[in-house]
Amino acid sequence: MASLSELLAEYRLLPLGNIYPKQINGKTYHYHQYFQNGRRYSVLLQEPEIAPLQEKIQRRKELEEVIRELRSKNKKVTLSKNANELTGQIMCGNTPVAWFKEGKLICYNDERAPFVISRTESIEEFLKLRVIDMSRTNARILKRVLGIHTDEDYKTALFAYALSVSDHYWFRPKNSKLHYEDVAFDNDLYFETAIKGDTTLYPNRPSMTPEITTTGSFEKGWRYIDGSWYLYKTGTQKQIFAELFCSRFARLIGVSTVEYQIEDPWIVCRNFAEKVNFEPMAALAGSQEDYASIFHILIPFSPSIAKDYLRLLFFDSVVYNIDRHNENFGLERNIENGKVLRLAPNFDNNLALTATTDHLTSDISKDGFVRLFVNFLKKDADALALFQALSFPDIERSDIQAICNEIPLDIPGKEELPAVILARYQALKELFNNEHNSKVC
Secondary structure, eight states, rough: OOOHHHHHHHHHOOSSSSSEEETTTTEEEEEEEEETTEEEEEOOOHHHHHHHHHHHHHHHHHHHHHHHHHHHTTOOOOHHHHHHOOOEEEEEETEEEEETTEEEEEEEEESSSSSHHHHHBBBHHHHHHTTTTTTTTTHHHHHHHHTTOOOOOOGGGGTTTTTTTTSEEEEEEETOOOOHHSSOOOOOOOOOHHHHHHHHHOOSSSSSSSGGOOOOOOOOOEEEEETEEEEEEEEOHHHHHHHHHHHHHHTTOOOOBBBEEEEEEEEEOOOOOSSSSEEEEEHTTTTTOHHHHHHHTTTTOOHHHHHOOOOHHHHHHHHHHTTTTTTEEEEEEOTOOEEEEEEEOOOOTTTTTTTTOOOOOOGGGGGGHHHHHHHHHHHHHHHHHHTTOOOOOOOOOHHHHHHHSSSSSOOOOTTTHHHHHHHHHHHHHTTSSTTTTTGGG
């Protein structure tokens, strides 16, 4: 069966109203009558138009019933007293991993609890990392549509039991008999509202949706397709090009990455955290984002994770991804035992390349953003030693040109981009090959 968002998309393309016959001077005429934007329309139909239009109108009515039925079966959430008072358990799947009473931590499982709990002992901080950004216009619309009324934005997440598609953590209020299977998201009911602000055919009561626990400042929405979640995000042509290019370039140079595709007018990727718990770096480091601090938080997990972080910083420097922050990278953990597995794949590069500048330079010695990375390596002997142990493939301008050619978007500077990116890549690759080169920048 098609996803709810697909049914809605088809529904909106079908004609409104009905066909009415009218007798005039003994002859029968058929009119398509409908209301739209507060106005009544009546359009005379020619005989060949009648049957196809009637079929489309009937299909719209059938879809409306299917959509209403699907929405009536959706999981409803009423915020209980215990949930509102933050009394209950943080769960991982069906296993309790932290216990709270009126917002105060009682105890937690050190091996399996979310890192933000072991770092802060605060359920409020846990919820803040999994609540929709209320600066988004559609987030405010969504909150009104869902009937969510709270003066504390972080509590908005509780209307989805703080469940997110990015991990298997959630909040079970005290005395609740719910299991993970009872709360797990299974439809994309509010995709259109989240990404476009559309409010067609929404239920009157709060309903379970992954949209209210999806972070980020860009309008976005989740679609449920063949049992998997796909994130759709809006952006300008430059931003969409940057996301597409960076995912392909990362793969070219050996950086683990989420794969993006374009589905006009959106950029789309599959949820990479279906079988793991994604822990954003903010869970471990809060708002502390300097390279050295993050590096020394990661290296105790394993040198390979620290190396992958350096590889990511190298990639960011090449593509001028100035928007790397603690919520768009992090770690993957085993759901069953909490073990840290690896650095999560690279994602969220829509502000790279020329999305934020018209003057991307091939001369990295004049690039202040690159200088941040270089200075970090020059000052941190451990990081420098690991970086020098990394290997990056030899690539040609034609490799980068091929990436540009397969992206069906024309942006300013696209023709010059392969030469610029190759120059930045080669310069950064050679920068710390020996002690002499380390004095560059």
